[in-house]
Amino acid sequence: MELVHRGKVRDVYADGPDELILVASDRVSVYDVVLPTPIPDKGKLLTALSTWWFEQLADVPNHVISATDVPAEWAGRAVRCRKVNIVQVECIARGYLAGLGWESYSKDGVISGVKIPAGLVEGDKLPEPVFTPTTKTAPEDGHDEPMTFAEVVDQVGADLAERLRSLTLDIYGRAAALAEQRGVILADTKFEFGLTPDGEVLLADEVLTSDSSRYWRVEDWKPGGRQVAYDKQYVRDWARDLGWWDKTPPGPEVPPEVAEETSRRYRAMYERITGLTWDTNGGS
Template identity: 65%
Template sequence: MELLHSGKVRDVYADGEDILLVASDRVSIYDVVLPTAIPDKGKILTQLSLWWFEQLADVVPNHVVSSTDVPAEWAGRAVRCERLDMVMVECIARGYLAGSGLKEYERDGAVSGVGLPAGLIEGSQLPEPIYTPTTKVPPGQGHDEFMTYAEVEAEVGADVAAELKRITLEVYRRGQQVAASKGIIIADTKIELGFAKDGTLKLGDELLTPDSSRFWSADEWKPGGTQRYLDKQFLRDWSTSLTDWDRTAPGPEIPDEVVEATRNRYVEVYERLTGANWA
């Protein structure tokens, strides 16, 4: 097999007409891969994505060919996938105000050109979910920037832009419904879409994981401050306490207790969503 790409978390291999997507235990924050791995992270991301792909199969097709026809050494963390021509837009849906969306709102009163009511605070639920796409910048070449819907139309055309928005919001709405029944809030999520050979738009990469979404415990949600995150935002918050790191490579080593607390959050959200125990 040929290694096509080694990303911050996943490695992509060519295998005939298919690709193998292999999730590692690497973790990145602020586009920097940290030198310390999170045990089981790759398997949790893979298994949770597969669970979500099945839950949302009636909303949008996905790139999964097989989760078992993979080399034994990658069992549990690899997926055989259809090759997609990926759309160069990061598709993001937000139902709550947090992270970069909060900063954008505080500056402009809007996110990706979508105006929002005055008076919202950190953790506020939005009147309805909004589509806030960003650019897709290759690793090491800067950071993704918010795009307006008009800019997405200019990038991919009006018809494709409309489908990206529709699919993103529907994936978020359905995912949020499922998560809410398990006592979890999905504050926002990012998905990736690409075209199959027959021209069908399909989901690729990962889906509704702690790396691509903000998960909060619903019974602890309280607007006006930081929530108890069940995702890698916990690591970002830890990094803000470091006075000797400027968010550029190389990243800092993660202390053992922070590694354990991060892994526990990944396991917790997997178990609460799927109802299965993480062995």
């Protein structure tokens, strides 16, 4: 197999002309910088949670072929999938004010061109989920930037833009409702979509993992400040509190206790959402 792309977290291999193997590593990135310290079991946790969500959303066309028909050395952390043309838009749904969404709202009451009602505080639930897309920018070229819906239309056309927005909000709503039944708030999440040669839109990459989503426990939710994160935000907060202000490589080494706590939180969220137990050998 040929290595065709090495991402911040995943390595992508071509297996013939029409199939890819996505291998999730234990690497962690914040602010588009890969930190030098791996997070124990992270790749397997991401793959297991993503696979579980794909199964819950089986009626949504997606790129997954198999999570078991992969080379033995990557068992548990790889997925075989259809090769698609990834749409160059990060499709983000927000149901709560957090992260860059909160930062944008606190400046001018707008997120990606969407006007949000005044008077909300950090961590608040939005009146309804909103589609807040960003550019899909390679790390060496800069950072993802907010896009208005009109800008998405200009980039991909009106029909596909409407389809992306509809799918993003529909999938988010379904996932948020299921998560809430498990005592989990899905504050926001990011989806990627791909196009087949005949123009079919497929849900692609990872879905609803603790890398691509903000997850809070219902019992911890307290609007008015930073929430208790069971996702990558825990590492972001650690890096921010460390004083790594320039957010440029090389990133700081992650202390062992922070790496292990990150892994623990990923495991805890996997178990709460799926109802499955993660064993000490790195599997469910």
